[in-house]
Amino acid sequence: MALALDEMDYGVVLLDESFQVLHANHQARVALCPGMVLTLDGTALRVGTAADQRVLEEALLAAVRRGIRRLICLGDGEQRMRVSVVPLPVGGGWRSPAVMLAVERTQACAHLTVQGFARLCRLSPGEEQVLQALCLAQDPAEIARQHGVALSTVRTQITNIRTKTGTDSIRDLVHHMSMLPPLIGALRQQATRASSPQGGTN
Incomplete structure (x- = not known):
């Protein structure tokens, strides 16, 4: 258990x-x-x-x-x-x-869950980063400052994310993310393997 x-x-x-x-x-x-x-x-x-x-x-x-x-x-x-x-x-x-x-959870969705969803919806690496930030309740202007890009770039990425995920708004997108099943355990297993002496070998 x-x-x-x-x-x-x-x-x-x-x-x-x-x-x-x-x-x-x-x-x-x-x-x-x-x-x-x-x-x-x-x-x-x-x-x-x-x-x-x-x-x-x-x-x-x-x-x-x-x-x-x-x-x-x-x-x-x-x-x-x-x-x-x-x-x-x-x-x-x-x-x-x-x-x-x-x-209560401290964020809408766990990091690895966002990664899995991004792959499922074929998001680009940049779009995945924006999605991660949206799940941390960051607004577009804050995301643009943090990543050193234009606000228009972030807004374009958000539009692409909404199109690929079939969501109508940022609010709808974040709500959708909050309903996803977690992938917490796999994330910790990956972190443990990466930090172990044998983490980089197979």
Whole structure:
């Protein structure tokens, strides 16, 4: 099951009834790193403020004691994080009542998923870069500055992307990307092979 959870493109944390961490998938370990509003500290979850602690504890207690699902918001501004708190009742494969936390994604689509979609739709390398940027919520002017090209070039690339993908607007395109199945695990496997001493040989 751990390998299956690692294929998901958002963070998942499983807790027992005493709110100790049973498992956190790869995306959760990345998202809940030190400095974030919600962090993993061994088998415990930590939050930055007393107010956020109350919000989290109330949601966890409601899940375990009353089977209530909640969407909570922790922190504010750039540190804001939305988390789904979902009860996993007895009989679902757990020895005792447990809770699942699902952490919001930080981008519309994972990098490798965009790559796969770009190949599927026969996008050019430049169009793929623009698509990656759009999935990071960058606007055309920002993309043009970042890549050192004219705004008209980026707009032409966006038009080409929309034509090849059959989408009507940037908003429609990004929504479409957010619905794609993830390719998270393959990306990590490639990165691991590339960084290993044997990564460049076959």
